Amino acid sequence: MDFFTDIGGFVMTPLYYVISVILVGFHNVLGRVLDPNSGAAWVLSIVGLTLVIRAALIPLFVKQIKSSRNMQLIQPKVKELQKKYGHDRERLAQETMKLYKETGTNPFASCLPILLQMPIFFALFRLIDQASHGNPRGILTGEQADQFGGAELFGRIPIANTFLNADGHLGVMALAAVLVVAMTATTFLTQRQLMSKNMPADALSGPYAQQQKMLLYVLPVVFAVGGIAFPIGVLFYWTTSNLWTMGQQFYVIRNNPAPGTPAFAAKQERDRTKAARKGGDAAAESTSSAPVEEQAPPAPRPSQRQQPRKQTRQQRKSSGGQRAAGGSTEGGKKK
Template sequence: MLDFFGSIGHAIMVPLYYAVSFVLVGIHKLLSTVLDPAGGAAWVLSIVGLTLVIRAALIPLFVKQIKSSRNMQLIQPKVRELQKKYGHDRERLAQETMKLYKDSGTNPFASCLPILLQMPIFLALFRMLDQASKKGKAHGFLNEELAKQFGDSKLFDTIPVSGTFLNTGGVTGVMVIAAILVVAMTATTFLTQRQLMSKNMPADALSGPYAQQQKMLLYVLPVVFAVGGIAFPIGVLVYWTVSNLWTMCQQFYVIRNNPAPGTPAADAKAARDRAKAERKGLTLETPATESSVAVIDEKPAPARQQPQRQTKAQRNKKKKKR
């Protein structure tokens, strides 16, 4: 059974080895024209280049993730209404909730796609670096000569790229660099999640199951990365830290320029737009609320004419005519 799952895992990883090593070796070849090909700087910058290429390729998925996350925020009031209405019937609640997701075009799992797709790439890079340093093993386009060079490469001529916080090889600098990268990786993970919750979530979405899930991720993910990070090679820590920085900057750009309605980010963008218009001598109309529209559009009703009072003689005369 173990051999069966091992063969499946190998079949999945082999294409990844070729894809990752193709980009890594290609960038390394370009950098070798100006840097020492055996030096740690060339290989670390190659890992940075690999990260940027992968994240650029994942931009369409990131856009889908942002849209899904925004929809999840905006439909939270409706989700809570369903919970109040069908809280006693879990099966009906699940059916109605899935129907709401479908009608609003929301996929609750889309927000996990970028990180889920990165994990196999992360694992491939980890195994390539680990096995290159320990065995000089070739993977994909990373032949034995390059694998040995990759595994033996050192930053500042002393710090091995394959070193970890737990396995310093007797070099104190490895622990220092690894600790800095682990802290950076943890901090960027926390700040990215915090940025999303504090700037791009409506007030009514800050309660309920979805908000609780986001709060849990806010604190759990950094802890997971911090605990796992002490066992990652420096090269892998570089990959994940750069990836987190990309995510944070990309998310900042999207939230700043295309915020979800009813969020602090949307209010901030409206204020910037008004200030920009004022500098150009223009005036932006403040969007009217439903109540103000009702007051503006409502026309005064015509005054009701009171019937004229008639005397008794006039009433008798009117009856004779009939």
């Protein structure tokens, strides 16, 4: 028994220091604005701790997304192997693992973020529990441990209490119940979002689909049952982590969905609409920015030929005589 205790201490002690450093760092900053003894300062410090841990796990989340996508895309090949080697379970397992290796797929990658968070989760659990008994862990001083263990939200809800040890405190029971429901709902919605929007039709049947459906219903039940034994501070950590996961997954599914999924079709439709709108805006801009051509002045209209006036007979005779006299005069000059 001492052996396992030593192993547990060897693993948990570094986590106590890492968690307490981040927690105390946030608390020192928030303590300048809020009352350092208040539950709000310590709860917000727990939220800050959650954000730091989840940000550090982003590379692992990206790897999880890639592996999950590969699992979806190779489902047709998995079905072919099942039809071909369904009579030989050992050969089927060998060929399936070979396919996973060739495609760089890890069927358990979806569980990695949860598995890696569990030690952190239990370390925070122990940190709060021991602080409530006046036993500092990590870099927490005795004063900080007393503040952390005795911090109360709204001046009357200790964040170290759980639903089970509320001792009839309705405020503790109500807040713990709300956080357990929020933690369970966010877990369920995150998994359902993945299955309904980012899984192709081929992946909705077979072993992988069964695994996802099992996680869809089993994980929320596990969190709901276990949540009533978690301190309120730990419930804030897990609920914040679930909200991060849901938002992060929504962003990835919306902007980089797996081919052949409803999310992929929706993204294509958005891209077409955006391209059409952009093309229309560009055409309108080019039309409005084009220089207005100066209009050429209208061509002058041809002048109308004046019609000769009508003359009377007497006037015609008179003009004819004048032309004859002028002609004779001009001829005399030439001579």
